[in-house]
Amino acid sequence: MAPVIELDGLEVRFGVRSVLKQLKGQLHGRCIGLLGPNGSGKSTLLNTLLGFYPPAQGTARIFGKDIRTHSRELRGLIGYMPESDAFISNLTGVRFVRYMAELSGLPSTHALERAHEALFYVGLGEVRYRKVGTYSLGMKQLAKLAQAIAHGPRLVFLDEPTNGLDPPARNRMIQLIREIRDAGNMHVLISSHLLRDVDECCDEVIILRDGNIAGICNLEDERRLNRKFLELETHGEDSSFADAVQQLGCECALFGKGRMKVVLPETIEIRELYQIAAQRDIQIRRMNYRRDSLEDIFLKAMQEVGARNGSL
Amino acid sequence: MAVYKRSYKPYEGDTTSNRWRFLVLTRYGFSGLFDSRPFTGAFVLSFVPFLIGAAMIYFAHSATLRALLQLRGPGPDAGQINNYFFLAFLGMQSWISFLLITWQGPQLVAMDLANNALPLILGRPISRTEYVLGKFLVIASLVSVITWIPTLLLFFLNAGMAGNGWIWSHFWMLGSILLASWMWIAIVGLVALAASAWLKWRVAASALMLAFFFVGPGFGTAINATLGTNWGHMLDVLYAVKLIWVGLFRVPVSTAETLNMLGIPLWAAWCSVAATCGLSLFLLNRRLKAREVVRG
Numbered sequence: 187m188a189p190v191i192e193l194d195g196l197e198v199r200f201g202v203r204s205v206l207k208q209l210k211g212q213l214h215g216r217c218i219g220l221l222g223p224n225g226s227g228k229s230t231l232l233n234t235l236l237g238f239y240p241p242a243q244g245t246a247r248i249f250g251k252d253i254r255t256h257s258r259e260l261r262g263l264i265g266y267m268p269e270s271d272a273f274i275s276n277l278t279g280v281r282f283v284r285y286m287a288e289l290s291g292l293p294s295t296h297a298l299e300r301a302h303e304a305l306f307y308v309g310l311g312e313v314r315y316r317k318v319g320t321y322s323l324g325m326k327q328l329a330k331l332a333q334a335i336a337h338g339p340r341l342v343f344l345d346e347p348t349n350g351l352d353p354p355a356r357n358r359m360i361q362l363i364r365e366i367r368d369a370g371n372m373h374v375l376i377s378s379h380l381l382r383d384v385d386e387c388c389d390e391v392i393i394l395r396d397g398n399i400a401g402i403c404n405l406e407d408e409r410r411l412n413r414k415f416l417e418l419e420t421h422g423e424d425s426s427f428a429d430a431v432q433q434l435g436c437e438c439a440l441f442g443k444g445r446m447k448v449v450l451p452e453t454i455e456i457r458e459l460y461q462i463a464a465q466r467d468i469q470i471r472r473m474n475y476r477r478d479s480l481e482d483i484f485l486k487a488m489q490e491v492g493a494r495n496g497s498l
Numbered sequence: 499m500a501v502y503k504r505s506y507k508p509y510e511g512d513t514t515s516n517r518w519r520f521l522v523l524t525r526y527g528f529s530g531l532f533d534s535r536p537f538t539g540a541f542v543l544s545f546v547p548f549l550i551g552a553a554m555i556y557f558a559h560s561a562t563l564r565a566l567l568q569l570r571g572p573g574p575d576a577g578q579i580n581n582y583f584f585l586a587f588l589g590m591q592s593w594i595s596f597l598l599i600t601w602q603g604p605q606l607v608a609m610d611l612a613n614n615a616l617p618l619i620l621g622r623p624i625s626r627t628e629y630v631l632g633k634f635l636v637i638a639s640l641v642s643v644i645t646w647i648p649t650l651l652l653f654f655l656n657a658g659m660a661g662n663g664w665i666w667s668h669f670w671m672l673g674s675i676l677l678a679s680w681m682w683i684a685i686v687g688l689v690a691l692a693a694s695a696w697l698k699w700r701v702a703a704s705a706l707m708l709a710f711f712f713v714g715p716g717f718g719t720a721i722n723a724t725l726g727t728n729w730g731h732m733l734d735v736l737y738a739v740k741l742i743w744v745g746l747f748r749v750p751v752s753t754a755e756t757l758n759m760l761g762i763p764l765w766a767a768w769c770s771v772a773a774t775c776g777l778s779l780f781l782l783n784r785r786l787k788a789r790e791v792v793r794g
Contacts, residue, residue: 258516268621270614272613273613274615276609286619289523292509296509300509338507365506366506
């Protein structure tokens with residue numbers, strides 16, 4: 187599968203300071219999370235991909251198109267929701283979104299239609315004739331999302347989309363991002379320092395630290411892998427249960443008091459564990475998938491880069 | 499859209515031409531200007547001098563009308579509709595356009611900068627040059643409608659009424675009208691955009707624009723008085739514009755002398771105008787960026 191974004195030795199400098207350092211990697215996900223602590227270069231990477239900053243060295247490709255040579259064409263394929271406030275206060279919601287859609291190349295009538303649709307879609311349909319300057323913070327975030335998707339881009343950049351939102355508004359925003367991810371032929375790149383947001387939406391993450399790539403991780407693969415690891419708590423004769431499970435072809439480790447960890451091969455279903463337990467009159471009281479949380483992945487990546495830097 | 503149909507749909511329709519897309523900025527800029535009713539009223543009033551000018555030309559050429567009105571004493575005659583008449587008319591219209599642009603022009607860029615909308619605009623297939631061009635065209639069209647278009651209409655009205663080859667003997671004036679007007683459009687447009695790019699608050703940008711045109715002459719006069727020279731006029735862009743116009747409309751040297759319009763040479767006046775435009779473009783280039791870069 188062709189990568190959505192390909193970083194090819196991308197380096198960005200502000201004066202003598204290197205903000206992004208020789209980034210290399212490929213991102214294929216439908217929804218990609220861009221993670222990193224504050225100042226790690228997340229927004230700079232987004233802005234460089236948008237053509238706001240010229241690369242000092244190397245380049246990046248989006249859908250196979252070079253950002254150095256196809257910047258204008260790419261900006262037509264991208265929707266962008268910036269982190270900070272970005273709106274024109276004296277325009278009504280519908281006019282604002284229509285204006286942005288027209289600038290992306292939609293004819294006027296289509297842009298109007300899409301503006302109405304996008305505003306209804308994000309939940310601002312009832313207030314679309316109010317001036318954007320009068321919207322609340324949450325509504326402004328939704329208006330920014332509406333303008334980013336109104337022209338039907340192939341890739342949307344969302345820079346800290348849940349910034350400043352209260353819990354219900356955040357849930358709504360996350361829900362919308364998931365729907366966008368699942369509904370159309372659109373890829374999403376979310377830049378955030380909130381791991382939970384990324385964990386709930388993304389299937390791939392790229393982690394930045396100090397302008398370097400600390401890690402690229404396919405969360406879907408990671409989750410699939412985690413599906414093989416089970417933590418069990420049983421009541422009854424656990425050693426015979428463990429023997430039976432091992433005979434089935436699983437790796438098994440006992441931790442006493444009926445607690446055990448099991449690694450399931452691809453061919454074995456959980457149902458078979460229940461059958462063994464029933465045959466031996468064992469109660470399975472608890473069964474958890476071991477879950478390598480995004481936080482674990484993030485911390486591991488940070489530690490690895492830290493250790494690498496320390497060893498230099 | 500019905501609520502039950504609410505779902506995201508990708509767009510699969512046509513798109514507009516890349517080349518002319520910056521005109522969207524112009525269209526929205528215009529609509530923003532004319533959202534203000536007082537501004538629309540003032541714009542309509544700016545045509546009053548044109549109607550008066552047209553009436554004067556008609557009056558000057560119509561002996562019947564003069565007889566009907568039983569006019570006694572000297573009135574305008576056909577000979578008075580000359581280069582002075584068109585220079586005066588263009589000068590008046592230019593002042594009106596200046597006031598209108600000072601009033602509403604700065605909002606063109608200031609509104610985009612005030613709430614950080616520039617990244618949204620430049621994140622689309624629009625370059626910075628196209629952005630400036632799109633906004634500049636708003637001012638250029640507005641000032642054109644007030645200045646050179648009515649002046650040319652009066653010119654052709656007079657040519658039609660005067661007959662006898664008047665148009666051919668005054669053909670040079672067409673170029674003068676166009677050149678003088680476009681020079682004015684460039685100055686007013688670029689200064690208005692630069693002022694609004696540097697001051698996000700529209701009122702402050704208008705004040706800065708006024709200050710540029712009226713504080714500069716003060717400094718120039720002070721320099722002239724202190725150093726006993728005329729080069730201080732270089733700081734007075736309005737003086738430079740007048741000087742160039744006097745040349746373009748072939749006002750005799752003796753008349754220009756009495757109007758104190760020979761303080762600096764013509765090339766210096768052109769330099770002053772070019773420097774004003776260049777400085778404005780430099781400021782726009784510095785300010786109109788999708789993202790500020792903090793170098794370190």
